[in-house]
Each structure stands twice: as structure tokens, then as C-alpha cells.
Amino acid sequence: MSDLILVLNAGSSSIKFEVFEAAGLQLCWGGQIEGIGAAPCFATHDSEGWMLADRRWLKNGAPVDHSAALGGIIAWLDGVTNGRRIIAVGHRVVHGGPDFAAPVLVTPAVLHRLEALASLAPLHQPHNLAGLRAAAERFPGVPQVACFDTAFHRDHPWEADSFALPQRFYDRGIRRYGFHGLSYEYIARRLAAEDPVLGRGRLVVAHLGNGASLCAIRDGRSIDSTMGFTALDGVPMGTRCGQIDPGAVLHLIEAEGMSPAEVGRLLYEESGLKGLSGLSQDVRALEASDRPEAARALSYFAWRVRREIGALAATLGGIDALVFTAGIGENSAATRARICEGLGVLGIALDPARNAAGAPEVSVPGAAVQVLVRRTNEERMIAEHVREALSAGARAAAGDASGPAYPELRG
Structure with missing residues (x-):
């Protein structure tokens, strides 16, 4: 046995x-x-x-x-x-x-x-x-x-890991770490097994779930990620704010009189899709709602993800494939469509029928950039x-x- x-x-x-x-x-x-x-x-x-x-x-x-x-x-x-x-x-x-x-x-x-x-x-x-x-x-x-979850990102170039702070803070560990690394590593390994040429290519992987981030991968290695020192940075998430001007955080403390603990609760637990919509952190509930706040939250989420795809494509010097994974990325055809709208400048073109069916490849045949849907498996x-x-x-x-x-x- x-x-x-x-x-x-x-x-x-x-x-x-x-x-x-x-x-x-x-x-x-x-x-x-x-x-x-x-x-x-x-x-x-x-x-x-x-x-x-x-x-x-x-x-x-x-x-x-x-x-x-x-x-x-x-x-x-x-x-x-x-x-x-x-x-x-x-x-x-x-x-x-x-x-x-x-x-x-x-x-x-x-x-x-x-x-x-x-x-x-x-x-x-x-x-x-x-x-x-x-x-x-x-x-x-x-x-x-x-x-x-941070280990896959540890070989980033110094520029991708650093904040524009004095070097002593970097030496103390205040730097960009990136997260969801087990998911990204699984996707990178699986794509390399499916197609060795694509596995060595320039990938942007969108891990979109209650926690969400994107990663630029080249030759199977993480080059850059949207998350930073903590899992707050980058795109908005279920309850987390994503990228925010640090001056806004100082204002909340100094002018609004919020304590650091109160600001922490706001940014980690009361923001993101939940805060934007005032309804729910669940994309399924927001897609089923006819309230304008729900539509606005979904639009903002897609806009921010689309912006990061463009930034990571620039970091890679181009993009060979965009990969959607995790709960939202794997299951929400509407979210994939919102994100890909307007990305034709990168060579991304979604096939509506394939996307609605959740096919493994949802780009139009012959598109310059493959758009893929893959199930992640962090436990594996x-x-x-x-x-x-x-x-x-x-x-x-x-x-x-x-x-x-x-x-x-x-x-």
C-alpha cells in the first residue's frame, strides 16, 4: 500500500x-x-x-x-x-x-x-x-x-522588488514580495508540460478570486507581480482595497482621526468589491444584481485588472498568452469579457462563444495572443x-x- x-x-x-x-x-x-x-x-x-x-x-x-x-x-x-x-x-x-x-x-x-x-x-x-x-x-x-506564497517571486529583478525608499529599509525587509506564488508556479509548470514553447514564453497570469493579483512570467519564472509588501497592493479584491495612494492612508490617520487598527480594518475587510458596491464581495451576487453600485464595482475591478495587464506586458516586452485562473478567472465569463475589452492593442481578442462556454482557450483562432482559462491547484x-x-x-x-x-x- x-x-x-x-x-x-x-x-x-x-x-x-x-x-x-x-x-x-x-x-x-x-x-x-x-x-x-x-x-x-x-x-x-x-x-x-x-x-x-x-x-x-x-x-x-x-x-x-x-x-x-x-x-x-x-x-x-x-x-x-x-x-x-x-x-x-x-x-x-x-x-x-x-x-x-x-x-x-x-x-x-x-x-x-x-x-x-x-x-x-x-x-x-x-x-x-x-x-x-x-x-x-x-x-x-x-x-x-x-x-x-512568496517564494516563487524571490528572483525578481531588484527594480521590481524595491520601493523608492532609503536602502536601509530594503535591508530591513521592507520590499515588494508578491503573493499567490503557489498558484502561479502550478500554472507555469502545467503550461510548460502542455506546450514547452509557450511555457518558455511571456505570460501574464491573472489569479482572480476573493484575493486577486497578476503575475508576469517569462521562461517559467516570475518577473513581476501586482502585490507588494503585503497582500493589500495591486488590483481590488473581495474586501481589500488594492493599490491606494499612501497619502490617503496618512490623511485617514491624521485628518479623519482613524487609528492604525481602524485603517487596517478598512483596507483589509471593508473595501474592494464589498466597499465599492455596498452589497457584496461575491462577483456572482454582483453580476446578478441590477443595482448601479454593483455594475460600477465590477467595471472598476475590470478596469484595474486591464491596467495591470498592460503594465506587466510592458515589463515583459510583449505578451504571448494571458491566463485566467482562480474562482473568478475560471468561472466568470462576463468578467473575462470586461477585462479583455479594449486590449486589442496588445493583440488580445476574445471569442464570445468560446468564452461563454469556458473553453480552455477563449481567444479567437489565430489571435496574436492566446487567452487561456486554467484551473489552478495550489494543494497539488x-x-x-x-x-x-x-x-x-x-x-x-x-x-x-x-x-x-x-x-x-x-x-
Whole structure:
């Protein structure tokens, strides 16, 4: 029987998981617990997407925290794994800071360094690390591998990473990091496998979900990204503002009398599509609404994304393909159409019928720039990194230094 790799993606009130066979990375099961801390719901599915469990957590008076939620996942897995071992656990960790440019085997020292980055990703990092601690407690002695959303962007040119501040601030880590790297890396690897020529080309990938950003990729490597020091920068998102004049933030504090905490809540939780529309952060709800505020929010979102596509195309010196991915990018034909309208100057032309059908390629035949729709899979990317990390650790133990370096695996 094949050993297993467990992948965890822990959020503020949820834990998503997928289990893969270690040998071939075939998906076995997946699911999530939502509503941690309130009224948790537990749902699981098999490799074909068929529902296996869908139930509410029966509370016994004790609060359901991340450790208890993970315990519920493990108890369920014990009933379906038939004795197969989980030999490693991979975790999505949003922020790796300037030090972590590759997946890392988590040690107490690594965990301490990652905790220090929590203020740079306050909506994500503390919960990622809570899931990591819970897994380490539940799987003592099993390798825990942290995979970072920032790592794919760590080879940017200096100009793409820097703010126009004195150099001492860059040296302290105040620089542009970029996020959604696991999604971008997955898309880059899949496109290279599908079409090696295109995989070496100039790509702009639009990861459009509740969190949204775009990335310029050339020869499979990130060149630039719309997100910066935090996951606030770039295009507007579900509840996050995207790019904003820093002078406006100073004005909110100095003239409006808002505290830094109040400004943080405004920019992270009350802005974006939710703030613009006054209705919802969900694109589906906005597209179904006939209120002018909803139309205005969708128009603004498309305008900002279109602007960033042009900027990233300039960074790349041209564009060979535009790739839509994540929840909105994969599923909203109307949003793709709004974004691509007016991009003919770049050679982008959308085929309405293909776009409405959600075809893998939605550009008109023979267009200068391919417009593609691809499903991202961050959990699969994490599983690939975990397997590579275990292989690197085995080579290191055998005295072979070849292959990718995974920090802490040699220590």
C-alpha cells in the first residue's frame, strides 16, 4: 500500500485538506472544515469529487479550535486510509519574508522566524501557523513542510522588488514580495508540460478570486507581480482595497482621526468589491444584481485588472498568452469579457462563444495572443514540493548535494 502526503491550507475559520499518494501524487481524498470557532461544518470528497461526508460538528461544549478541527479530519482519515501511513504534511504559508525562497522543513527555529512575519499577512499567517502547530502535535515525528506564497517571486529583478525608499529599509525587509506564488508556479509548470514553447514564453497570469493579483512570467519564472509588501497592493479584491495612494492612508490617520487598527480594518475587510458596491464581495451576487453600485464595482475591478495587464506586458516586452485562473478567472465569463475589452492593442481578442462556454482557450483562432482559462491547484503544487523536499532530504542523508536545496533539511 502506498504511503500518503497530507496537504493542509489553514485559514482563520477553516482548514482545507487533500491527501495524495506519495508515489505518484494521485489525489485520494479532500475536504474542509469551515466555521472553526463558531458552528463548524465538515465536508469531504473522493478523487472524483463525489461527496463522502457532509455534516455539522456535534459540539460537546468545548470550543472547536484548529487543533480540534484537525483532530476531526484525522479521525475521519483513520476510517478511510486502511492503515496507510501519512509520511509528511505540507502546509500553505502565505509569507516567507526575505529569507525563505523555497519550501522548508519546519523546525522550532523556522517556526519562530515565521511567527515574526505575522504582521505582514495578518489575515493569513497566524492561521497558517496554527494549522502547522496542530499538525505537528497530531503527527509527532512526521516532517512538516512549509510552502510559501512568496517564494516563487524571490528572483525578481531588484527594480521590481524595491520601493523608492532609503536602502536601509530594503535591508530591513521592507520590499515588494508578491503573493499567490503557489498558484502561479502550478500554472507555469502545467503550461510548460502542455506546450514547452509557450511555457518558455511571456505570460501574464491573472489569479482572480476573493484575493486577486497578476503575475508576469517569462521562461517559467516570475518577473513581476501586482502585490507588494503585503497582500493589500495591486488590483481590488473581495474586501481589500488594492493599490491606494499612501497619502490617503496618512490623511485617514491624521485628518479623519482613524487609528492604525481602524485603517487596517478598512483596507483589509471593508473595501474592494464589498466597499465599492455596498452589497457584496461575491462577483456572482454582483453580476446578478441590477443595482448601479454593483455594475460600477465590477467595471472598476475590470478596469484595474486591464491596467495591470498592460503594465506587466510592458515589463515583459510583449505578451504571448494571458491566463485566467482562480474562482473568478475560471468561472466568470462576463468578467473575462470586461477585462479583455479594449486590449486589442496588445493583440488580445476574445471569442464570445468560446468564452461563454469556458473553453480552455477563449481567444479567437489565430489571435496574436492566446487567452487561456486554467484551473489552478495550489494543494497539488504543495504536494509536489513536499515530495521534492523528501527526495532532497534523502539525497542529503546519503551525501548527495545535487538537486534543489530545501533549508533545514540538512541541519
